[in-house]
Amino acid sequence: MVRDLITTCAKSTKATLDASCPFYGPGSDATGVTYKVTRMPTLKVSLSYSGGVQVTGSGGTVDMKYTEDFGGSSYHGDYEQSLYVYESLKIVDDTLVIDDEE
Secondary structure: OHHHHHHHHHHOOOOOOOOOOOOOOOOOOOEEEEEEEEEOOEEEEEEOOOOOEEEEEEEEEEEEEEEEEEOOEEEEEEEEEEEEEEEEEEEEOOEEEEOOOO
């Protein structure tokens, strides 16, 4: 489920990603945006005393390519960023889902 979220975010061509994505985009002025997960993070699942589920992860990387225009000139960016995961999960109708309220 969390790996699916990472993969879905990486398929985006948006310069500004949804808050649910565990990495960020180059910003609203960028065009031609692509993301590639070059290393998935190592994930750890923990249960809380209240019955909640936490998924945390680190060690992943995402390569981001994009173009920005500055004063009539184009800049081609290529940036690798670290990927950190902190997701809360909950059970809804007997199915484990990402808790968007956390």
